[in-house]
Amino acid sequence: MKMLDAHGSSVDDNLLLSFEGAFDQMAEVEREVEPFLQALDACAGQWMPDIVRGKRRRKFSREAVWEALKERRDENGTSIGLYRAHSPELDMSLRLGFPPLAPKLRIWIDVKPLSLFGEAGECRRFIDMVRAWAIHYPVPYASAHSMADRELAGFPHFGREAEVSRRDGFDKVYEVCWLNIFGPRLVEGVGRERMLSTPAHLVEELPNGSVLLVVRPTAADFASEEARAEQTRAHVHLRPDLDFDTVLNSLRERSAALAPVEPHFLPDLAPLLSRLPDEFANSERQRRIAELNAFRPPAPEEWLPAALPSDVENAERTRSHYDDLAEGLMAALHTKVPGITEETPESLTDLDFYFWRENFPERYTRELIDSHTAPALGAYLGGVLVRRLGGTWVPRSKLEESQVCVGNRVWLPFLRARRYMQSRQALLDYSLTQFFREAERHRS
Known part of the structure; x- marks a missing residue:
């Protein structure tokens, strides 16, 4: 059964609920989990799970949930994952x-x-579900909000040391999310009367003394000016020590950081740069797109106007050695970079992305890179120039002087590979993709 990855590559934001409540440890597990499943069945709607994962994957059903909980149980607890095979x-x-x-x-x-929760009906069902859980499983604090905005807010530490955060938890109102469950201790800390008079779309006292607070009818438009003003009014009401304008300006800055930025990457590097933003957290993505829009690598300098004569005793044997180096790279990476065996411009971009994503130059030893990876990359890069641009090898005894003649220039792929492998930033500054495109322009 295929599972969609809610953290996978996409410009879409996510709605994130974090909930940690108490339950009756003396009761049977099935009895205690039943209210969770009842509310999920009644309210999940479009995003209802269809896959249960314990030690193996099963089609979602109550029986599958019980089996998964049993097989994952140990002395400390039990856990299951719930997923979908289709969007959302x-x-x-x-x-x-x-x-x-x-x-x-x-x-x-x-x-x-997150746009799914731009519909008031979808949001009402979500609120009903969380309310039911909060009544049966009392929580000190729970919230649902945009994942990207939570990241910018600093959840769950809010600027505190991790040890302090774990010790104290959500001990005061650090943030007001779209949906909030404030437990009795937080309610009493704020003052029950003040809590219940919060200006918000929904403020409801629950039977166990908790308070359900929902800022506005829908979750997806959290970054709008109106939503930020409503969020600010609720927050400063609960925290009179905070300044309205300061809180509002901070929220506006977060909205600006999340505002979509249109990609307009350097054409030569667009196939590579377009892959990078999805590797960052949602909260960073738009800033990274803006940075990549402005990115201009240095023009390739690894070329000569005329070839140096070959100074090796046996040129054919040396070229065969280059082939061996390239084949070694393909053998090592063919499962991680499947396109590498095609030896195309696209495979160079695949390599650029792989090495950048893995932060290869800074994760592996300099000895390995200098003695194995960089020479193999140089041979592979030169081989692509030969195969795809009609280039000709001119072997040299010093590897970094070895050349590929393409059109009116002579290119130095081993030198390029050494510079490329110096750092993560160098992978972009000296990309294989850009080097190939520059050579391509000088083919005739």
């Missing part, structure tokens, strides 16, 4: 923690796209 994408987990640890029921829901 879902990454959901349920974990129960058992004594001697504090008995906890943790729910994590990540639904993509």
